[in-house]
Amino acid sequence: MEPNMKLVVREEQYQRMNVDARVIAEKVFQFYDTLPRRGKPCDPRQWTTLASFLLVSDCDAKVVSCATGTRCLGGSLLNKHGHRLHDSHAEVLARRAFQRFLMSEASRVYQHLSSPDSVLELCAEGNKLQLKDDVKVILFSTQTPCGDASIYTRPDGDVHASKKRNMSLESDHFTKKTKSDINFGSDNDGKSTAGARWQPPEDGDLYRTGAKCVPGVEQDELSPGLGYHVTGVLRTKPGRGDQTKSLSCSDKISRWNILGCQGCFSMLFLDKPIYIDHIVLSGCSYDQDALRRAIYGRLSADISADNQVYTLHCPEISHSDIMFRHSKSSIEQLLGGSSKIIPCPMSLIWYKQAEDGVTEVAVNGYKQGMTKTLLTTPAARLSICRSSMLKELHRIFGCMDETRRLALLDRRNLPRNYLECKSLTGYSVYWNHLTKSHKQFTVWPRKELTYSSFTLEDA
Numbered sequence: 054m055e056p057n058m059k060l061v062v063r064e065e066q067y068q069r070m071n072v073d074a075r076v077i078a079e080k081v082f083q084f085y086d087t088l089p090r091r092g093k094p095c096d097p098r099q100w101t102t103l104a105s106f107l108l109v110s111d112c113d114a115k116v117v118s119c120a121t122g123t124r125c126l127g128g129s130l131l132n133k134h135g136h137r138l139h140d141s142h143a144e145v146l147a148r149r150a151f152q153r154f155l156m157s158e159a160s161r162v163y164q165h166l167s168s169p170d171s172v173l174e175l176c177a178e179g180n181k182l183q184l185k186d187d188v189k190v191i192l193f194s195t196q197t198p199c200g201d202a203s204i205y206t207r208p209d210g211d212v213h214a215s216k217k218r219n220m221s222l223e224s225d226h227f228t229k230k231t232k233s234d235i236n237f238g239s240d241n242d243g244k245s246t247a248g249a250r251w252q253p254p255e256d257g258d259l260y261r262t263g264a265k266c267v268p269g270v271e272q273d274e275l276s277p278g279l280g281y282h283v284t285g286v287l288r289t290k291p292g293r294g295d296q297t298k299s300l301s302c303s304d305k306i307s308r309w310n311i312l313g314c315q316g317c318f319s320m321l322f323l324d325k326p327i328y329i330d331h332i333v334l335s336g337c338s339y340d341q342d343a344l345r346r347a348i349y350g351r352l353s354a355d356i357s358a359d360n361q362v363y364t365l366h367c368p369e370i371s372h373s374d375i376m377f378r379h380s381k382s383s384i385e386q387l388l389g390g391s392s393k394i395i396p397c398p399m400s401l402i403w404y405k406q407a408e409d410g411v412t413e414v415a416v417n418g419y420k421q422g423m424t425k426t427l428l429t430t431p432a433a434r435l436s437i438c439r440s441s442m443l444k445e446l447h448r449i450f451g452c453m454d455e456t457r458r459l460a461l462l463d464r465r466n467l468p469r470n471y472l473e474c475k476s477l478t479g480y481s482v483y484w485n486h487l488t489k490s491h492k493q494f495t496v497w498p499r500k501e502l503t504y505s506s507f508t509l510e511d512a
């Protein structure tokens with residue numbers, strides 16, 4: 054595959070969706086309120102971020118997955134058997150839960166259990182599945198994606214600047230700066246200090262992120278004002294201490310805008326990738342230009358367009374001012390700055406399954422409530438961790454008749470090895486191509502193979 058350096062954007066993306074950001078925000082918040090208390094902030098000082106995938110058809114939006122979370126494990130805590138979630142930022146969890154939803158939908162179609170509200174259907178060739186024609190995908194979040202999208206000029210001359218400034222501190226990656234008392238921001242070693250105070254910059258300033266540039270790209274200058282950050286580069290997730298190996302949400306979303314948000318495994322049964330049509334942010338500070346730059350703009354100059362299946366998609370972006378009741382700014386306002394507020398250590402994860410749904414609570418990448426001895430057992434594994442996904446994939450293919458399996462896989466059985474399963478799809482092949490050919494992705498840190506070479510026996 055040779056990149057021809059020409060940008061291809063699908064026609065469909067120009068078919069404007071009529072999305073009312075307030076309606077979407079209210080729908081997700083109402084849905085969140087119906088979920089059990091377990092996994093939600095349980096201390097009045099706790100805050101979190103909420104993200105959701107919704108599907109829209111016939112002018113009706115339905116939540117199909119949602120999750121809360123702000124944490125990401127350090128590199129030393131990675132699990133080589135795929136038992137543990139590394140990245141628990143809300144957008145990433147909601148997307149993994151969306152993948153589980155797609156697997157559940159696929160299983161229903163293949164077992165002739167689908168109902169009129171199923172969103173997948175068999176293609177004309179009779180084996181692969183496709184998203185029904187009129188179905189559109191929305192990614193909702195109560196926070197601007199961490200990383201590149203979070204870097205933009207502060208509106209300090211604005212009469213609402215003070216309010217916006219507070220809202221900019223919504224995420225855990227906006228922490229107080231130690232090297233200077235001029236601005237809020239995160240210093241390079243991620244430590245915070247008391248006593249930092251904000252003063253208006255003389256010649257403009259940026260919102261800052263604690264997400265560090267990956268090795269091999271232009272690094273932040275960390276000079277005062279607008280020169281603090283470099284924009285448009287890959288960054289690892291913000292965090293203190295043990296450096297994470299996970300990329301920022303801005304970077305991950307940019308990847309989904311090329312490879313789709315269905316993940317690698319779903320491409321074993323889908324005829325084409327599923328792209329995000331619309332992104333809705335609610336109750337957070339954001340900047341359209343920075344968000345566009347981060348999630349597709351920085352890719353458009355030389356993304357290879359040699360592929361008929363995977364092409365760059367540019368979601369529309371909407372914003373609502375309705376605040377999430379558990380967001381950092383809501384909790385700050387509620388407590389009036391009198392107490393120290395803290396990120397909720399738990400994540401609530403939900404995805405639609407048939408007529409019902411699956412709810413799980415995660416702590417440190419495992420199910421909540423596990424004792425140390427249980428952590429190594431299947432009981433501790435979340436249904437969206439990599440080993441559970443492998444197991445579910447085997448279950449789906451195990452229920453098929455051999456003719457269909459042969460048609461989908463071009464072999465009799467699914468490999469038992471996680472990496473081998475992945476390598477069966479064009480997704481994996483195309484991603485490998487991008488990491489060799491596209492300047493944005495050549496520096497994408499790859500987890501060592503030891504973290505992906507587990508088998509079904511380990512699951």
Ligand SMILES: [Zn+2]
Pocket residue numbers: 142143144198199301302303
């Ligand atoms: Zn994030």
